[in-house]
Amino acid sequence: MASEAQDSTGYIQHHLQNLTYGKLPAGFERHDEHGQVHVLEHSEWTFAHSSEEATAMGFNAIHVDTLGWSIVLGALFIFIFSRVAAKATIGKPTGLQSFVELVVSFVNNTVEDIFHYKNRMIAPMALTIFSWVFMMNLMDLIPVDWLPVAAAKVTGNEHLFFKVVPTTDPNATLGMALTVFALMIFFSIKEKGLMGFIKELTLHPFHSGKIYIDIFLIPINLILETVSLIAKPISLGLRLFGNLYAGEMIFILIALMFGAGLVLGIFGGVLQWAWAVFHILVITLQAFVFMVLTTVYMAMAHDTGENH
Amino acid sequence: MNINLTLIGQSITFLIFIAFCWKYVWPALIKVMKDREDKIAAGLEAADRADKDLELAQKEAAKKLHEAKEQAASILDQANKRANQIVDEAKQQATAEAGRIKTAAEAEVEQMVNRAKEELRGKVAALAIAGAEKVLQANINEAANTELVNKLAAEL
Numbered sequence: 001m002a003s004e005a006q007d008s009t010g011y012i013q014h015h016l017q018n019l020t021y022g023k024l025p026a027g028f029e030r031h032d033e034h035g036q037v038h039v040l041e042h043s044e045w046t047f048a049h050s051s052e053e054a055t056a057m058g059f060n061a062i063h064v065d066t067l068g069w070s071i072v073l074g075a076l077f078i079f080i081f082s083r084v085a086a087k088a089t090i091g092k093p094t095g096l097q098s099f100v101e102l103v104v105s106f107v108n109n110t111v112e113d114i115f116h117y118k119n120r121m122i123a124p125m126a127l128t129i130f131s132w133v134f135m136m137n138l139m140d141l142i143p144v145d146w147l148p149v150a151a152a153k154v155t156g157n158e159h160l161f162f163k164v165v166p167t168t169d170p171n172a173t174l175g176m177a178l179t180v181f182a183l184m185i186f187f188s189i190k191e192k193g194l195m196g197f198i199k200e201l202t203l204h205p206f207h208s209g210k211i212y213i214d215i216f217l218i219p220i221n222l223i224l225e226t227v228s229l230i231a232k233p234i235s236l237g238l239r240l241f242g243n244l245y246a247g248e249m250i251f252i253l254i255a256l257m258f259g260a261g262l263v264l265g266i267f268g269g270v271l272q273w274a275w276a277v278f279h280i281l282v283i284t285l286q287a288f289v290f291m292v293l294t295t296v297y298m299a300m301a302h303d304t305g306e307n308h
Numbered sequence: 309m310n311i312n313l314t315l316i317g318q319s320i321t322f323l324i325f326i327a328f329c330w331k332y333v334w335p336a337l338i339k340v341m342k343d344r345e346d347k348i349a350a351g352l353e354a355a356d357r358a359d360k361d362l363e364l365a366q367k368e369a370a371k372k373l374h375e376a377k378e379q380a381a382s383i384l385d386q387a388n389k390r391a392n393q394i395v396d397e398a399k400q401q402a403t404a405e406a407g408r409i410k411t412a413a414e415a416e417v418e419q420m421v422n423r424a425k426e427e428l429r430g431k432v433a434a435l436a437i438a439g440a441e442k443v444l445q446a447n448i449n450e451a452a453n454t455e456l457v458n459k460l461a462a463e464l
Binding site for chain 2: 104
């Protein structure tokens with residue numbers, strides 16, 4: 001029983017580890033597959049063979065699976081949409097074109113409802129976010145073992161780490177959220193000027209108009225506004241990550257049941273189907289939420305706010 | 309679960325995809341959709357206009373038809389009047405002609421009667437004289453008798 005529990009833990013941990021390529025520091029003790037230890041003389045760029053190695057790499061590492069899948073999926077999105085855009089006709093839209101136009105008009109309507117300023121970048125950005133995040137989330141519906149096992153067979157390394165859902169990696173979601181954050185600050189300063197941006201941080205929400213009271217209010221405002229400003233990208237990124245990570249985790253737990261006998265396996269199959277159906281809603285909703293919140297943040301950045 | 313360079317990689321990827329979408333995907337699709345909307349709007353407007361045109365044309369046609377009917381009726385009326393007039397005229401002419409022919413015929417008949425009377429008178433005188441001669445068997449002064457007989461004959 002103990003080894004079975006060990007197996008389950010190992011299975012789960014294996015599924016939660018990204019394929020990491022990074023720089024191992026000098027003096028790191030590597031364990032190879034034969035259990036021998038050799039100490040690195042120089043720091044070395046290599047694939048991590050265990051989560052300890054991945055942790056030891058620190059910031060100087062790249063999750064190849066996360067980045068690879070997000071680039072493949074993003075490229076697929078751009079490829080399909082730009083091909084349709086190039087071939088699009090004014091006449092009756094058919095097949096793929098009508099689907100693409102459906103998505104585009106849905107995003108366009110949503111953005112027009114939320115964002116009332118002149119910026120031609122926001123709507124394309126919202127479309128990119130919606131489609132890309134949706135496709136990355138969609139990877140969650142592929143049974144958890146298919147692609148990792150296929151990758152292990154192809155490379156011949158059965159311990160290969162391979163996470164196929166980029167949005168279950170906080171690097172991916174926070175990377176996008178921080179980009180949104182950077183764009184927010186960029187547009188804030190562009191629309192309001194640097195002074196306007198600083199004023200927004202210091203003279204809100206408490207403002208008396210008398211200098212000797214404001215002196216005391218400014219620090220309070222600054223703390224409040226800074227916290228709410230920084231909370232935006234963090235919550236944006238972590239919301240998506242949390243939802244998808246939890247969904248992935250449940251798929252992994254269900255997948256554990258497949259190895260536990262026929263009855264439990266069939267029950268697991270039913271559960272997997274039910275959870276996948278429910279998850280279709282989650283992945284769409286999370287993609288939509290990420291898009292809407294990004295648009296809302298952009299609208300806030302553009303809001304020069306005459307009523308102080 | 310480690311935060312590492314993937315974060316920055318994902319940011320750059322994100323920005324590149326946004327740029328692509330912004331340049332090559334969004335404007336083309338939006339333009340096509342906008343153009344189609346305009347085309348549909350124009351089509352609907354044209355259909356509306358055609359409907360109105362049709363209605364106008366139908367009204368116009370009905371009006372024309374009505375006018376034509378009226379004209380035809382008036383022409384028919386005039387023709388009838390003219391025909392009546394012609395018939396009347398012809399009747400009058402015929403009556404006049406008939407009168408004229410009758411008068412001429414009457415005159416001729418009178419003439420012929422007169423001539424016959426004249427002839428008869430002459431013959432009656434001679435006959436009377438011959439009769440009287442035979443009756444009397446006498447030689448009578450022909451001149452005096454002739455005068456007498458002529459007087460008799462004039463009395464006829």
